[in-house]
Amino acid sequence: MSRDQADHEFLTQLQRQSPASVQGLCDSVGVTATAIRQKLMRFQAEGLVARKVTRQERGRPIHTYHLTEKGLKEIGDGHAEIAAILWKQVMQIDQPEVKQTVIAGVKTALVERFGEVGGGHSLASRLQLLTSKMADQGFDLEYSEGVEATDLPILKEHNCPYHELAAEDTSICDLEQSVFSELLGVPVELSNCRLDGHSCCEFQVG
Numbered sequence: 001m002s003r004d005q006a007d008h009e010f011l012t013q014l015q016r017q018s019p020a021s022v023q024g025l026c027d028s029v030g031v032t033a034t035a036i037r038q039k040l041m042r043f044q045a046e047g048l049v050a051r052k053v054t055r056q057e058r059g060r061p062i063h064t065y066h067l068t069e070k071g072l073k074e075i076g077d078g079h080a081e082i083a084a085i086l087w088k089q090v091m092q093i094d095q096p097e098v099k100q101t102v103i104a105g106v107k108t109a110l111v112e113r114f115g116e117v118g119g120g121h122s123l124a125s126r127l128q129l130l131t132s133k134m135a136d137q138g139f140d141l142e143y144s145e146g147v148e149a150t151d152l153p154i155l156k157e158h159n160c161p162y163h164e165l166a167a168e169d170t171s172i173c174d175l176e177q178s179v180f181s182e183l184l185g186v187p188v189e190l191s192n193c194r195l196d197g198h199s200c201c202e203f204q205v206g
Contacts, residue, residue, distance in 0.1 A: 011075050012140050016158045018199040019064035075159045110179045117183050126184050155203040
């Protein structure tokens, strides 16, 4: 089923807030609670969104929403071509040394795909340019500066393009980490992963 841009953006915003509330979605999307509930009901019927009910000692239960596995695949569909290339090249190799050579080739191809982000600029500038370039290609990536001066920046990826792939072989996570490191010119470490139950993948930069 083809998904229009408005629906894709709504699902992406829901994932960014996950677990999301109706009010939180109202604030970010800028429409009424009634419109939000209608969208949520439609996506629940399609199996893209699930609702969690948290009961309290007093007052009404709290309802929050998150994407299902089907929903996660839906917002990652724009990267199916990349995932297919990786899957075919990596999974069909049974010789470790050859496999590593192919992984290195894929890494180079991905770095070239995303392009130069400016080795001579500040790290903040490189992060901003990277997230902007990747957004142009359908990635939902953002970065945040640390609260303290000694804190490292965090790169957050909300719609993992390799979700199905990573569930089968987590080496794809190592590859993505190395691609970010190559593009930014500094060490990058995966600190939180959606496979471990987190709402998004987070990379510590620097």
